[in-house]
Amino acid sequence: MSADAWHVAVDLGASGGRVAMGRVVDGQLDIEMLHRFPNGPVLVPWRGQARLYWDVLGLWKEVLHGLALAGRRAASLGGRVVSVGVDSWAVDFALLDADGVLLDGVHHYRSARNDGVMKRAFETHPADVLYAKTGVQFLPFNTLYQLLASKHDAPGVLARARTLLMVPDLLHFWLSGRAVCERTNASTTQFYDPRTRQWSSEVLRAFDLPEGILPDIVEPGADLGELLPVIAEATGLHGARVIAPASHDTASAVVAAPLTDENAAYISSGTWSLVGAELSRPVLSKEALEANFTNEGGVDGTTRFLKNVMGLWIVQECRRAWADVDFATLANEAEVAEGGAIVDVDDPRFLPPGDDMPERVKALCRETRQRVPETRGEIARVVFESLAATYARVLGELERVTGRTVSTVHVVGGGSLNRPLCQWTANATRKTVVAGPIDATLVGNLLLQARASGTSGAVTPREVVARTFAVHVYEPANSAVRA
Secondary structure (H helix, E strand, O other), X not given: OOOXXXXXXXXXXXXXXXXXXXXXXXXXXXXXXEEEEEOOEEEEEEOOXXXXXXXXXXXXXXXXXXXXXXXXXXXHOOOEEEEEEEEEOOOXXXXXXXXXXXXXXXXXXXXXXXXXXXXXXXXXXXXXXXXXXXXXXXXXXXXXXXXXXXXXXXXXXXXXXXXXXXXXXXXXXXXXXOOOEEHHHHOOOOOEEOOOOEEOHHHHHHOOOOHHHOOOEEOOOEEEEEOOHHHHHXXXXXXXXXXXXXXXXXXXHHHOOOOOOOOEEXXXXXXXXXXXXXXXXXXXXXXXXXXXXXXXXXXHHOEEEEEXXXXXXXXXXXHHHOOXXXXXXXXXXXXHOOOOOOOOOOOHHHOOOOOOHHHHXXXXXXHOOOOOOOOHHHHHHHHHHXXXXXXXXXXXXXXXXXXXXXXXXXXXXXHHHOHHHHHHHHHHHOOEEEEOOOOHHHHHHHHHHHHHHOOOOOOOHHHHHHHHOOXXXXXXXXXXXXX
């Protein structure tokens, strides 16, 4: 196919969305950022309580705007858009009725409605039994527990539901008219069996959840057909096809991580930090359960064996209290600030949003009888060094559970720009850190579309990444950061 064939990637993150277009030319990726927009929780009252939702219709409006921009830009370059694909965060979902109408909206995974649900679920289905069937890390906002919350809080809504779609699947449905679930996102639900690679009827029946609402599972790169005529008319993308990439953003990011051998690990660093390795099969051992690792679907039949770490969310929320100071400034201030305190970044108090996040960091330092940071640079340093220490601990667990010895850690995503965080990660892990590419999720999304469309030739996605993007290497140095 012609080098004038462009692909459009929609990447929806927990704090913002992006639309970019790209094409593979002579084995390298030519990429243009077209549109950025904010994303975040919307508070809705419910029986005197607060419920958090995503503004999914607002996101949809921004997506359509980005697609229209892509059509005009491709035409100005003498080309055309041949495909569109969406990736997003995991676990959250939409319920549709028999007419395909959205029911209730899309709940935010940080909503308080999930509180205590996981613990109650274990009374019905013990954790070890559930892990043996799904291999998914226990997090209080997993899709399973959110669905149980819906069953408890709004049984009428669940009774009317005929289709469950993860967030990117919902947008693919609105783009193409096809209701399916792409595998990498399906694998995060905790009612997917990584061995059979199908929905787990056992788990659904154990919790008396409806199996009939789950659509067929498709592979990354599945062609879902042309854009619906009404969408093609609204965006100008006539003839463009909808290609499901690895729709879980981490899965797309891992595609763009330039892993070279089985001894390489990755950290997809953004609002969340996903720390793991790419394996040929799931690990459902007692050791994996005890370490609370997750087995999620990857591209080409691989398993993403990883653990979720709180990530840069803590700093993102601190920024709200600091008049949205930019990340680069914070990184510089943290690098010269006095350090020494290490906190548990996965402490539940950090999960809810709020502009009191700096005080939460201080409080935990105070409770653990460590030096209490005062300036924003000192607070940021506590978070960054604590993240590095957590990465070291998780990588140590990964080595123990898998029997591998990790030699290189690839940091992709926004966190790869954070020079002190990358250096402190190298110091804490005592491993070489390779940082980049920054926009890994978009890159992986685009490259899977190009491969599925036949526009990338014989070169593999990771070969394209290696040819296109420069990386920065950090070697371990002496440090007081404790793992």
